[in-house]
Amino acid sequence: MANSPISDLAPDGPDLTAYDRDQMSTYLRLIDAADDGADWREAVEIIFGVDPxxxxxxxxATYDSHLARARWISARGYQSLVWPKA
Structure with a gap:
């Protein structure tokens, strides 16, 4: 489970944030659920505790913003984990 509370909206800036780092397991669970074809309503209730x-x-909004952020991290955002800015 994540260390910090889950926000209604995920960050959307061009850099990985402390929130993103805290929510990595949440992002992974969300991508897994989406890729497995889980209904978004069930996923948001289980993962975020939000009753649709x-x-x-x-x-x-919570589901969409976090899934978009998770997909961004898996496509590009992870690079700052591997190659931190100097």
């Missing part, structure tokens, strides 16, 4: 039936807009 109670707050559909918040649930969708």
């Amino acid at each position: 039936n109670a707050d559909l807009e918040r649930a969708r």
